[in-house]
Amino acid sequence: MDFDRLQCANDSKEALEKLEINLLLQGIFHWYGHDFRNYSYQSIRRRVWHRVHAEKLSTILELLDVVLHDADCLQRLIADFSINVTEMFRDPSFFWHFRKQVIPLLKTYPSIRIWHAGCSTGEEVYSMAILLHEEGIYDRTKIYATDMNAKVLKTAKNGVFPIEHMKKYTKNYFEAGGTVSLSDYYTVSNNGVKFHPSLSKNIVFAQHNLVTDRSFNEFHVILCRNVLIYFNRSLQNKVHNLFYESLGLFGILGLGDKETIYYTEKKDCYEEIVHTQKLYRKTK
Structure with a gap:
């Protein structure tokens, strides 16, 4: 009986916590227009409690009150919700297969448009610029690198x-098929390393929210790696519809190693390019 009462109390506590988180997300959406309601619950829960403690508060409802009256606190919470884990040539085999399987297709186009959605601080964007340069097609490529977080976009644009x-990063670069030395592409200063301006000349950095914003161009390649894992199934389908609308016929979609096109509404519209990699080609 005591165990049953304890279990009931725990269930009630979890249900109340979920209600408070839902109220927080609804409040942010209705007051500010930012929509996080379909993010993965466990991921959101961790970040909400982090912000509660960081603001020296005790409850989620206290955080809601502060957020609704303090836009700076909202920005700190949005930064918590933004996933900024990345590195140059992350998952080198992905970039190696992109070089071997996708680049030959891109070389047939007179001009190329690539969208890095959820680019974070930009390491993978510069990785792609280097790869395209080494394959001789960067000069006819435009890369659109977007993220909802203005702070990380500033870091990406600075390229430091x-x-x-x-x-x-150098180890990743060589495993991804790099042909020279990664240090050829940057200079060292007291602030760190800065990539050469020639790598960013064809990159457009801009804010874009995958949850609320629409398609803004037609692309030959869309890369969105390790972002969708933080969305629930409904939001994943919504974003996949956005990518489908934004890809030209035979365009390439690249996802993270824990993501897939399968189990989405658009699964029948793509074919695998490489069985071991999350690279797909739009076929209809």
């Missing part, structure tokens, strides 16, 4: 990264 990361 910590020097202590370069050993790992």
